[in-house]
Amino acid sequence: MFKIAIVGAGPAGVSAASRLLKATANKNHDEFHVNLFDRSLVPWGLLRTGVAPDHPEVKHTAQTWSNVSDFPNFQFYGGVNISDLKKAGIKSELSLKELLDCHDSVLLCNGAYEARTLKIPGAESRRVINAQKLVGYYNGDVMQDWDLEPAHLQGNVGIIGGGNVALDVARVLLEPALLKPSDVSAKFLELAKEVHKISLFIRRGPFDLPCTTRELRELIHLPSVSNVIINGLDKPLGESEEYAKLMKSRKVQERKTKRLLKLLAESETDKKSESKFGKGKTVEFNFFHTPEINYESSDKISVEFSHRGETKRRDLSALVESLGYEKTPVSEFITDVNLDSGKAFAFDRPIYMSGWALGGAKGVVGDSTESSRLAVQSLFDDIENGILKSLPRKNMSSIEHSNWENWKKIDEEELRRGQENGKQRDKILSISEMIKITE
CATH class of the missing domain: 3.40.50.720 (NAD(P)-binding Rossmann-like Domain)
Structure with a gap:
């Protein structure tokens, strides 16, 4: 054997x-x-x-x-x-x-499971939150620290990154009410209810956007989202020569990119006509934006971004770093x-x-x-x-x-609590409580 x-x-x-x-x-x-x-x-x-x-x-x-x-x-x-x-x-x-x-x-x-982090001055601010921690928070991961503060997630939240995890975080922050029947942490639902705008800051351009079409569609088609804004480009995405060239391409390897960018371009709100802006929530894509330094006050974090040689400053309630894992x-x-x-x-x-x-x-x-x-x-x-x-x-x-028998006891208890509370599952949120259930 x-x-x-x-x-x-x-x-x-x-x-x-x-x-x-x-x-x-x-x-x-x-x-x-x-x-x-x-x-x-x-x-x-x-x-x-x-x-x-x-x-x-x-x-x-x-x-x-x-x-x-x-x-x-x-x-x-x-x-x-x-x-x-x-x-x-x-x-x-x-x-x-x-x-x-x-x-x-x-x-x-x-x-x-080791998250990549920003290597810039100010990144140690409590208003800079790693996506790994936030994902662990809404998924009830007992291996994560539970030290997020409600004041950090309200109004305009910035996210550095444009991959699937970044878009997951954006979607969950913008529409927490839709998650109530799921296995989401109840603590998170209370934490995220005041977020009205997500600003994604992406180092590269739209043609290098790493997310999938599915993730993008789920974000911009949220019931609460009325406005999709694209910043950082010389002209609207759908009017660029590179976009037109891509749409004419018949290369098989470019099909995914075509679907992704067509969806993004067609979703952009016309910024020339403010009357078209809805009263709902906003998703903002800022391409070619690189963070440089952060300043924190009692109610916000001010972040400076380098955009094609120019420095721009944005005030945010929190900045989420979604840079992947090591x-x-x-x-x-x-x-x-x-x-x-x-x-x-x-x-x-x-x-x-x-x-x-x-x-x-x-x-x-x-x-x-x-x-x-x-x-x-x-x-x-x-x-x-x-x-x-x-x-x-x-x-x-x-x-x-x-052992696995202990996991079965935890699993059964989470499902039982979920049924009582009208959820798929109500996760146990501490190691000590898990141990108590298995004793």
């Missing part, structure tokens, strides 16, 4: 566990025992804490792998951090070397990483990587599970070729953790 440790209980990790255990059940491969580790007490990673509350169809993909605990050779170790870098405040920790000593190999699916390495001893197969080495032994832990913070759930499939296939191939062998190993010492 091969004993495999998987680090990270998000889509990549749980789908990998499911593949290994199904291979055992179907007798297609050698027998596997899988230990699944996650620093959180609960599984599903960004499906639970990253996907916007108004996208339940994405969150529900977790049900695809929910029967993983039915396999007898499976064990979940929640609340255990795997890292050579010790984290303050986390009780249960193992290094990669300690994990390898107790397993035949390790599959790293631990994602990328890969979170668990060890400095990982070498020879193959980005295609997911194979790597650590301490002269083959290990495997997938999802954001391998390729960085990009792609959707399907990309992570496909990456996971390739990594598991590499593991199968190495067993067949005699590269990965089942060797004598140490017994894993007793370590404090939360």
